[in-house]
Amino acid sequence: MPDRTETESRKLLGRLRAALAEGGAGQARLDRIVGIIATSMQTEVCSIYLFRDKDTLELCATEGLQPEAVHQTRLRLGEGLVGRVARTGQVMNSANAPSERGFRYMPETGEERYSSFCGIPIQRLGESMGVLVVQSKAARVFTADEVYALEVVAMVLAEMTELGAFVGDGAALSARHTSAVMIRGTVGQEGAVEGNVYLHEPRVVVTNPISDDPEAELERLRKAVDTLRISVDEMLNGNMAGEQAQVLEAYRMFANSRSWMRRMEADVESGLSAEAAVEKEQSLARSRLSKATDPYLRDRLHDLDDISNRLLRILTGQGTDTGAEMPDNPILVARNIGPGELLEYGKKLKGVVLEEGSVGSHAAIVARAWAIPLVVHAKSILTEALNGDTILVDGEQGIVHLRPEDSVKSAFRDKIAMQARAMERYASIRDLPAEGKCGTHISLQMNAGLIADLPSLEPSGAEGVGLFRTELQFLVRNKMPRRSELSALYSRVMDSAKGRRVAFRTLDIGSDKVLSYMAPNDEPNPALGWRAIRVGLDKPGVLRMQLQALIRAAAGRPLTVMFPFIAEPREFRAARAEWDKALERERILGHPLPERYEVGAMLETPSLAFAPESFFAEADFISVGGNDLKQFFFAADRENERVRRRYDTLDVSFLGLLEQILAKCDAAGTPLSFCGEDAGRPVEALAFAALGFRTLSMRPASIGPVKHLFRRVDLTEVRAVIDAARADGHQSVRRPLMDWLATQKG
Ligand code: PEP
Numbered sequence: 001m002p003d004r005t006e007t008e009s010r011k012l013l014g015r016l017r018a019a020l021a022e023g024g025a026g027q028a029r030l031d032r033i034v035g036i037i038a039t040s041m042q043t044e045v046c047s048i049y050l051f052r053d054k055d056t057l058e059l060c061a062t063e064g065l066q067p068e069a070v071h072q073t074r075l076r077l078g079e080g081l082v083g084r085v086a087r088t089g090q091v092m093n094s095a096n097a098p099s100e101r102g103f104r105y106m107p108e109t110g111e112e113r114y115s116s117f118c119g120i121p122i123q124r125l126g127e128s129m130g131v132l133v134v135q136s137k138a139a140r141v142f143t144a145d146e147v148y149a150l151e152v153v154a155m156v157l158a159e160m161t162e163l164g165a166f167v168g169d170g171a172a173l174s175a176r177h178t179s180a181v182m183i184r185g186t187v188g189q190e191g192a193v194e195g196n197v198y199l200h201e202p203r204v205v206v207t208n209p210i211s212d213d214p215e216a217e218l219e220r221l222r223k224a225v226d227t228l229r230i231s232v233d234e235m236l237n238g239n240m241a242g243e244q245a246q247v248l249e250a251y252r253m254f255a256n257s258r259s260w261m262r263r264m265e266a267d268v269e270s271g272l273s274a275e276a277a278v279e280k281e282q283s284l285a286r287s288r289l290s291k292a293t294d295p296y297l298r299d300r301l302h303d304l305d306d307i308s309n310r311l312l313r314i315l316t317g318q319g320t321d322t323g324a325e326m327p328d329n330p331i332l333v334a335r336n337i338g339p340g341e342l343l344e345y346g347k348k349l350k351g352v353v354l355e356e357g358s359v360g361s362h363a364a365i366v367a368r369a370w371a372i373p374l375v376v377h378a379k380s381i382l383t384e385a386l387n388g389d390t391i392l393v394d395g396e397q398g399i400v401h402l403r404p405e406d407s408v409k410s411a412f413r414d415k416i417a418m419q420a421r422a423m424e425r426y427a428s429i430r431d432l433p434a435e436g437k438c439g440t441h442i443s444l445q446m447n448a449g450l451i452a453d454l455p456s457l458e459p460s461g462a463e464g465v466g467l468f469r470t471e472l473q474f475l476v477r478n479k480m481p482r483r484s485e486l487s488a489l490y491s492r493v494m495d496s497a498k499g500r501r502v503a504f505r506t507l508d509i510g511s512d513k514v515l516s517y518m519a520p521n522d523e524p525n526p527a528l529g530w531r532a533i534r535v536g537l538d539k540p541g542v543l544r545m546q547l548q549a550l551i552r553a554a555a556g557r558p559l560t561v562m563f564p565f566i567a568e569p570r571e572f573r574a575a576r577a578e579w580d581k582a583l584e585r586e587r588i589l590g591h592p593l594p595e596r597y598e599v600g601a602m603l604e605t606p607s608l609a610f611a612p613e614s615f616f617a618e619a620d621f622i623s624v625g626g627n628d629l630k631q632f633f634f635a636a637d638r639e640n641e642r643v644r645r646r647y648d649t650l651d652v653s654f655l656g657l658l659e660q661i662l663a664k665c666d667a668a669g670t671p672l673s674f675c676g677e678d679a680g681r682p683v684e685a686l687a688f689a690a691l692g693f694r695t696l697s698m699r700p701a702s703i704g705p706v707k708h709l710f711r712r713v714d715l716t717e718v719r720a721v722i723d724a725a726r727a728d729g730h731q732s733v734r735r736p737l738m739d740w741l742a743t744q745k746g
């Protein structure tokens, strides 16, 4: 950036700051600003268009066009050159505007006299807020220096718009973040809740986009970057406090990036404050992010976004602390969140809304275990929501209402009341068995993973815990738990179960469950990688500790243990050998051994379904981990929203696989259960029971609805419907089953 432009741009920002300091209503400010820009840039026209609503741009101030057009001229997003700049987020610089594709003549503005046009997007962190336009009669292209100066000004305008500087008397704009917004996302977990927004990472508000002392500002920027570098290094050198080392490596790369630093320094030298400079570069990265398709590039742009947030927090003195106090009935709003971070918040949360996220992730499983509504893919929730905003989360339909109108609120409250009545109905059958009209009894058990889940055992009517995910205890900590801690915890779980069976699944880490205190594993495809029993057998220290802790916790009581992700019998045998050794060691040490025990395998890969018959006789029981089994059967990532719903669990091919497992377990006399999320969906649960499953394990909140349905039907009839659908060549039995259910009474 040549010196001349730096000073010009600095002078322009200096004038803008003085104009803004004069105060006055929003419209007066805008009018002053366009005048200053036109004079400084020596152009005949300067106009500011801002979004009136998300699809409409409005001419809000102009120097040079007809003053009557202000607040009258409106364009749809994408319409005319201005609409195009707003839609693409790209600068448009033309010597002959009327010849450009999409040019739209607006007679009320009197702009036909102007040939050159330069439109600059006004955007903040990827959100388009409007367009700054300069025009002149002479046919000329604006120079790169001029465009840069305008970009700097547009950055300031974006910040001022965000701060509400242009709202008020005379301005047709309403304040941002005040109107009602409805966002349509994807259902992650059903349920409806009213609460208040609690941002996982609160937005940083820059109150001083322009600096009067660039030297001092450069100093602030450099100091903040130094602090950032030190903090990233510290995190990498051991104490990673929940961060993944891989991400931190990328952070380090950016924190030390010369080009990033140079760009921000140039912005500061042009008159922006350090915060505004960081945001300017961050905004550019966000706008590139929205267009990037290459996953590697997207990841890097994401990293740059994260590190910019960190730098902003350092500059604004917010550190890395999230700062804001948790409101009553908090609804967590985040771009994305891992299971460990979610667990750290604990059960205080009443709901979760994610801008990205996915339904099959373990964070979603945590939300489901807590039975709190979850909506994922809630596009632009982060730009819209402010801490403390009223929010309604409709987990049935995947809809979020932010700052709702009273009528929406009252309809929503009716819905909550209806759900409460359904809950009462389920509570009334809590002590009745899950028995079809045919008299077949199905054991409904619950999935758990935290001590806090156990109080649900009684009210849900679960007969036991069919899956206790032990890794959640590892994920909530930031260091490896000790054996004595684990043993005390498992003992409490067994105490709370009051003699009911609890199937403890040994540590299932890897894939999306990453322990911050274990060396990260850079794998291209972690779901197919070094995870679960593979880690347990390769590094048996943790597995042994866990088995010992379980035996000690049982202190003579019956014990059930299962190993996750067994792909072939050899793995089960090796894991079982560890179990036998653990028993022997405990015996020698004089600890009481379980009165009886069962050691089972989780069937989560199709390969195990095809294992020799002898394997099915070896395992004391088998539990189908349907979440993983389904993703591998259909080769459809359970966390990838694009593909995860593509294949139906009630697809006849998948049911065929389940039948084969049922037949093998039956022949060997080995008990079989199903503990994936599908077991908690009433129609799926019904189909599984009709095929022959006699134990289903699900989140506690599903037990009522599943039992309610079971008690209404005859499983032999359900089986007949399934068989007829298969004979008719249906790909999925869902529709025939639903149609048949609609004919049933009750
Ligand atoms: C499964 O895969 O179905 C399962 C129960 O295990 P998780 O969801 O914890 O991987």
Ligand code: MG
Pocket (backbone or CB within 6 Å): 604, 625, 627, 628
């Ligand atoms: Mg699994």
